[in-house]
Amino acid sequence: xxxxxxxxxxxxxxxxxxxxxxxxxxxxxxxxxxxxxxxxxxxxxxxxxxxxxxxxxxxxxxxxxxxxxxxxxxxxxxxxxxxx
Numbered sequence: 001x002x003x004x005x006x007x008x009x010x011x012x013x014x015x016x017x018x019x020x021x022x023x024x025x026x027x028x029x030x031x032x033x034x035x036x037x038x039x040x041x042x043x044x045x046x047x048x049x050x051x052x053x054x055x056x057x058x059x060x061x062x063x064x065x066x067x068x069x070x071x072x073x074x075x076x077x078x079x080x081x082x083x084x
Contacts, residue, residue, distance in 0.1 A: 004030060018042030022050040027057050045082050052081040 006021035018035020020043070033049045036042030056077040060070035 006032070008032075016043065018046055020046035020050050022054060024054055024057075027054070027061060029054070029057060048081055049078040052078040 002025070004023040006023070008017050008019040008021065010017040014035075018037075020033045020035075022029070022031045022033075031050055031053060033046035035046050039045075053074045056074040057070050060074070
């Protein structure tokens with residue numbers, strides 16, 4: 001059994017935290033997305049990136065793709081999701 005917890009901190013320069021963390025035991029994936037450094041909706045962007053990665057990796061797992069071969073494309077999918 002593995003217990004996972006996360007904690008982020010906005011630091012001294014930011015009024016709010018824009019980071020996001022994700023643990024998906026079905027994928028054995030723990031990921032962290034850094035915020036956008038005070039840009040508009042950075043907290044939304046970090047969450048969207050992790051959600052896009054998770055969806056892509058779940059789809060790949062269903063197709064039988066194994067680690068680490070789906071990770072780089074998942075990062076690309078997450079980046080593209082934020083650009084559209």
